[in-house]
Amino acid sequence: MPETVLTPAIRDQIDRLGRADIMVGIPSFRNAATIGHVVRAAQAGLVQYFPDLRPVLVNADAGSADGTQRVVAETEPPDYVERILLVRPTNRLERVALTYPEVDGVGGKGAALRTIFEMAAALDVKALVVVDSDLRSIVPEWIELLAGPILKGGYDYVAPLYSRYKYDGTITNTVTYPLTRALYGHRIRQPIGGDFGVSGDLVRHYLELGDWSPDISKFGIDIWMTTSALTGGFAVCQARLGAKVHDPKDPGSDLGPMFRQVVGTILRLAVANADRWLAIHGSHDVPAYGFERYSDPPPLEVNTIRLLTEFHTGSLALAETWAEMLTPPTLATVMELAGEAGALAEAAERAGEADAGPSMSTERMADALAAFHFPDDLWARVVYDLIVTAALAPAQIERNVAALVPIYFGRVGSFVIENRKVTTDEAEERVERQAREYELLKPYLVDRWNAAVADRAGG
Ligand SMILES: Nc1nc2c(ncn2[C@@H]2O[C@H](COP(=O)(O)OP(=O)(O)O)[C@@H](O)[C@H]2O)c(=O)[nH]1
Numbered sequence: 001m002p003e004t005v006l007t008p009a010i011r012d013q014i015d016r017l018g019r020a021d022i023m024v025g026i027p028s029f030r031n032a033a034t035i036g037h038v039v040r041a042a043q044a045g046l047v048q049y050f051p052d053l054r055p056v057l058v059n060a061d062a063g064s065a066d067g068t069q070r071v072v073a074e075t076e077p078p079d080y081v082e083r084i085l086l087v088r089p090t091n092r093l094e095r096v097a098l099t100y101p102e103v104d105g106v107g108g109k110g111a112a113l114r115t116i117f118e119m120a121a122a123l124d125v126k127a128l129v130v131v132d133s134d135l136r137s138i139v140p141e142w143i144e145l146l147a148g149p150i151l152k153g154g155y156d157y158v159a160p161l162y163s164r165y166k167y168d169g170t171i172t173n174t175v176t177y178p179l180t181r182a183l184y185g186h187r188i189r190q191p192i193g194g195d196f197g198v199s200g201d202l203v204r205h206y207l208e209l210g211d212w213s214p215d216i217s218k219f220g221i222d223i224w225m226t227t228s229a230l231t232g233g234f235a236v237c238q239a240r241l242g243a244k245v246h247d248p249k250d251p252g253s254d255l256g257p258m259f260r261q262v263v264g265t266i267l268r269l270a271v272a273n274a275d276r277w278l279a280i281h282g283s284h285d286v287p288a289y290g291f292e293r294y295s296d297p298p299p300l301e302v303n304t305i306r307l308l309t310e311f312h313t314g315s316l317a318l319a320e321t322w323a324e325m326l327t328p329p330t331l332a333t334v335m336e337l338a339g340e341a342g343a344l345a346e347a348a349e350r351a352g353e354a355d356a357g358p359s360m361s362t363e364r365m366a367d368a369l370a371a372f373h374f375p376d377d378l379w380a381r382v383v384y385d386l387i388v389t390a391a392l393a394p395a396q397i398e399r400n401v402a403a404l405v406p407i408y409f410g411r412v413g414s415f416v417i418e419n420r421k422v423t424t425d426e427a428e429e430r431v432e433r434q435a436r437e438y439e440l441l442k443p444y445l446v447d448r449w450n451a452a453v454a455d456r457a458g459g
């Protein structure tokens with residue numbers, strides 16, 4: 001058995017609780033303003049949909065100074081839920097808020113989930129549902145949608161399906177969805193959605209893997225969970241949750257560290273699991289559970305000029321690193337595009353300054369950028385080159401992924417420019433188009449892998 005890392009206080013909680021059938025786990029870091037709603041929705045879902053099971057709700061918090069744990073402890077208790085829903089559950093819902101221990105000095109979402117997995121295993125739960133603490137759009141039914149396929153359908157892993165605003169989920173749309181699909185053959189649309197259902201068996205598998213690198217202890221956790229479910233041969237499905245509305249993030253200013261942790265993790269996993277993906281061609285649909293919904297997630301502002309400017313300045317500072325991680329033809333095209341991005345961003349800035357009214361200038365700036373286009377196949381080649389480089393120079397993964405960020409900004413800037421006048425559905429078709437491009441180019445990856453990596457390993 002893997003060694004346990006739980007603090008005495010957490011072990012006391014486990015002793016007090018004894019056993020449970022279903023757990024909702026909520027990682028948090030300064031979410032006092034939003035976690036109350038998530039707790040109430042999760043409680044209501046447990047009581048309404050699983051009245052005969054022994055339920056527990058666990059908040060694993062980073063020790064946030066904003067009172068996150070207090071909100072969890074003080075928000076309306078379970079009997080409030082029983083009153084408003086007119087249900088009489090067999091078992092009382094238990095609620096725990098605790099500070100999780102760090103993993104070798106590293107705290108983060110993954111470390112929080114490790115504690116949640118340890119508790120779920122110790123309590124012997126059959127289904128664990130994990131949800132984010134900044135969700136606005138969660139409703140009680142999410143608990144049924146994420147746990148139902150496990151308890152009723154025999155699945156081990158339930159990934160979310162949401163409608164998201166066209167500029168939300170950029171790491172998912174550009175890397176984790178198309179790459180998971182092309183490598184492992186499963187079309188899991190939201191492999192890092194943050195809201196998941198996990199069976200007791202899969203929780204134990206995660207603990208046995210015990211794979212707690214610094215990236216996985218932070219935001220690498222979601223792609224690690226999804227990939228480990230696939231490579232471990234577990235039964236995977238998706239659940240239609242409707243809209244994902246949460247704290248918004250601008251990809252240009254908020255997502256750099258998360259990108260490095262997620263992409264560093266997916267590259268390391270690709271290298272470690274080559275024997276599982278080399279022979280896979282094409283991809284197949286993953287069953288989806290739940291009734292289809294239509295909803296319009298709220299729009300999100302993206303600073304496109306900043307994305308293109310960062311792409312260009314990246315090309316000035318990082319050309320040498322790019323030359324080490326990309327093939328010469330890919331590098332040449334990327335450098336050329338970065339030059340165009342810089343020139344267009346500057347022109348757009350000037351167009352904006354020349355204008356009087358702010359809304360007018362946004363429009364003119366956008367028109368000035370309209371010529372920029374970062375092609376799908378180029379982006380797929382960039383990511384595939386990174387996989388090969390990760391295998392050849394594992395010590396450089398962190399550096400290379402950091403150097404990839406400005407190229408990613410260029411790719412996202414292009415996506416935003418291309419999609420600024422289309423509906424979310426039409427933007428979705430472009431995400432699909434790019435995912436097909438990854439599949440079409442998979443032979444490029446396999447050939448490079450066999451030439452550079454497999455040969456080296458063999459001789
Ligand atoms: N315990 C813990 N939770 C974290 C940490 N960072 C993020 N989270 C939680 O992880 C979830 C997802 O984080 P969020 O910033 O919303 O990321 P995104 O929605 O995936 O872009 C939220 O519930 C956060 O509170 C951390 O350092 N520790």
Ligand SMILES: [Mg+2]
Nearest residue numbers: 132134246247
């Ligand atoms: Mg969020």
